[in-house]
Amino acid sequence: MNPGSRMPESSAPLSTDPSTDPSIAAARTVLGEADIARALTRIAHEIVERNKGAADLLLLGIPTRGVQLARRLAERLTQIEPAFDGEYGTLDVTMYRDDLRRQPTRAVGQTVLPGSLDGTIDDKVVVLVDDVLFSGRTIRAALDALNDLGRPRVVQLAALVDRGHRELPIRADYVGKNLPTSRSERVRVRLADVDGGVDAVVISAASTTQASTTQPSMTQPSAGENGGAR
Amino acid sequence: MKHLLTTQGLSKDDAILLLDTSAQMATTQSRENKKLPTLRGRTVVNLFYEDSTRTRISFETAAKRLSADVINFSAKGSSVSKGESLKDTALTLHAMGADAVVVRHSASGAAHQLAHAGWLDAGVLNAGDGMHQHPTQALLDAFTIRRHLVGNVGEDGRGTDTSAGADLSGLRVAIVGDVLHSRVARSNVYLLRTLGAEVTLVAPPTLVPVGVETWPCRVSYHLDETLEQWQPDAVMMLRVQRERMSGGSGSFFPSPMEYSRKFGFDARRLAVLPDHSIVMHPGPMNRGLEISAAAADHPRSVIVEQVANGVAVRMAALYLLLSGTDETSTDERNTL
Numbered sequence: 014m015n016p017g018s019r020m021p022e023s024s025a026p027l028s029t030d031p032s033t034d035p036s037i038a039a040a041r042t043v044l045g046e047a048d049i050a051r052a053l054t055r056i057a058h059e060i061v062e063r064n065k066g067a068a069d070l071l072l073l074g075i076p077t078r079g080v081q082l083a084r085r086l087a088e089r090l091t092q093i094e095p096a097f098d099g100e101y102g103t104l105d106v107t108m109y110r111d112d113l114r115r116q117p118t119r120a121v122g123q124t125v126l127p128g129s130l131d132g133t134i135d136d137k138v139v140v141l142v143d144d145v146l147f148s149g150r151t152i153r154a155a156l157d158a159l160n161d162l163g164r165p166r167v168v169q170l171a172a173l174v175d176r177g178h179r180e181l182p183i184r185a186d187y188v189g190k191n192l193p194t195s196r197s198e199r200v201r202v203r204l205a206d207v208d209g210g211v212d213a214v215v216i217s218a219a220s221t222t223q224a225s226t227t228q229p230s231m232t233q234p235s236a237g238e239n240g241g242a243r
Numbered sequence: 244m245k246h247l248l249t250t251q252g253l254s255k256d257d258a259i260l261l262l263d264t265s266a267q268m269a270t271t272q273s274r275e276n277k278k279l280p281t282l283r284g285r286t287v288v289n290l291f292y293e294d295s296t297r298t299r300i301s302f303e304t305a306a307k308r309l310s311a312d313v314i315n316f317s318a319k320g321s322s323v324s325k326g327e328s329l330k331d332t333a334l335t336l337h338a339m340g341a342d343a344v345v346v347r348h349s350a351s352g353a354a355h356q357l358a359h360a361g362w363l364d365a366g367v368l369n370a371g372d373g374m375h376q377h378p379t380q381a382l383l384d385a386f387t388i389r390r391h392l393v394g395n396v397g398e399d400g401r402g403t404d405t406s407a408g409a410d411l412s413g414l415r416v417a418i419v420g421d422v423l424h425s426r427v428a429r430s431n432v433y434l435l436r437t438l439g440a441e442v443t444l445v446a447p448p449t450l451v452p453v454g455v456e457t458w459p460c461r462v463s464y465h466l467d468e469t470l471e472q473w474q475p476d477a478v479m480m481l482r483v484q485r486e487r488m489s490g491g492s493g494s495f496f497p498s499p500m501e502y503s504r505k506f507g508f509d510a511r512r513l514a515v516l517p518d519h520s521i522v523m524h525p526g527p528m529n530r531g532l533e534i535s536a537a538a539a540d541h542p543r544s545v546i547v548e549q550v551a552n553g554v555a556v557r558m559a560a561l562y563l564l565l566s567g568t569d570e571t572s573t574d575e576r577n578t579l
Contacts, residue, residue, distance in 0.1 A: 109279070
């Protein structure tokens with residue numbers, strides 16, 4: 014299996030037919046807790062399969078929810094590959110975004126590398142972990158941020174949800190679920206350890222187009238809602 | 244946040260956001276590649292009407308680490324010496340498309356005037372105006388205090404800062420020396436109080452400003468008494484600003500030696516303090532006057548670290564002022 018070939022079925026903006034969606038405004042749960050757990054387990058296996066083990070592997074989560082997903086992937090990887098040390102890091106991309114002047118000011122998050130690395134990611138196999146892959150701009154920023162940290166041997170991308178509508182030539186190597194969406198819809202990943210409640214991926218029709226511009230604020234850093242990819 | 248002019252009235256949330264952002268900026272400064280692309284294409288003007296070494300260099304370094312273009316302007320060797328007014332200089336900077344102006348001026352209120360007179364639409368950072376305010380200095384002092392006394396970075400300052408989101412509640416800070424002429428003291432009193440710390444000013448009566456009773460702090464005329472009985476967690480020594488003492492040092496205290504004996508910080512006074520306490524000085528130091536060499540170079544002195552933290556704090560201030568929506572100003576500028 015070549016996971017890289019699994020692109021979203023359609024990049025056309027109208028892949029969801031509104032007629033099949035009875036209530037436009039109502040939120041719809043697409044992935045439940047068990048689905049998310051299974052998807053992560055599969056991704057963990059795919060990572061080991063693709064890289065023929067877990068040597069030099071470094072998981073880097075993109076805040077906020079990517080970090081929790083990276084932690085869960087690291088837990089699974091330690092079960093599959095006892096040689097894996099179970100460490101993961103955090104990569105904040107705020108200062109590398111291309112939309113800093115078009116959004117309200119974002120709070121800068123933390124970049125934390127596992128202590129065993131001694132501050133360098135040279136020659137590592139880096140797997141970036143994010144919750145929703147959307148425009149691809151977050152990942153572009155992440156690649157720039159990585160570049161300033163060192164020179165990894167390979168960079169791969171794992172996303173829990175790929176909702177299409179890419180604006181840059183970027184694709185994920187590991188995808189939990191391809192989710193055909195319309196641009197106006199909002200895809201939200203809810204994780205128990207970040208948002209409380211139960212794990213879920215929820216789609217809702219954005220009531221207005223400003224949904225994507227209003228939500229990041231100074232006090233609430235980044236991501237999560239709306240794919241966090243804008 | 245559009246301007247950073249004063250710490251008086253700065254909200255606690257904004258202050259903590261500034262400190263947290265500074266902490267993130269500080270971690271990027273320990274990397275091999277210290278430069279971030281964040282403010283690429285933005286222009287920061289350093290407008291300095293007063294002499295300054297560390298503040299100007301610190302702002303310049305901060306702006307360059309964020310990839311902004313920096314233009315240095317000092318009153319000496321510019322049209323100011325031909326009599327150009329602050330307004331005309333501001334209009335010139337506006338025409339050149341400055342995104343932020345870092346201003347130091349000998350007149351209190353110069354930064355406020357620059358920000359609110361409608362001469363230019365850039366963000367204004369006050370880098371010291373007369374005897375009024377110097378907010379980034381207070382922020383870097385608060386940041387240094389927080390790292391050491393809340394974040395437990397250890398004596399060498401190399402440990403992991405665990406203080407994200409924390410304030411300074413319960414900490415005691417003594418600010419000692421020439422309070423009258425000190426914008427550093429004024430900025431620190433308000434900021435430290437906002438962050439929950441208790442502040443005591445210690446100075447001879449001649450160097451305590453009129454109206455100090457309205458400030459949110461206590462005042463003492465006796466250094467030894469304060470150190471022994473109040474046991475401050477941090478002692479901030481102020482520079483005796485002889486250039487602002489018109490009649491020479493003689494007009495505010497009898498002699499430098501007497502000042503040094505009563506208000507100078509030395510190893511003996513350091514020994515009175517609790518073990519975790521730190522010694523600070525905004526620089527430049529008058530060694531032998533307000534602080535002895537032994538105290539300045541003591542392991543518990545964080546004076547050199549204050550300078551390093553200054554870069555991180557100014558990066559944070561520039562980031563928070565210059566990122567974010569700024570549509571109108573760009574449009575106006577394009578029509579010029």
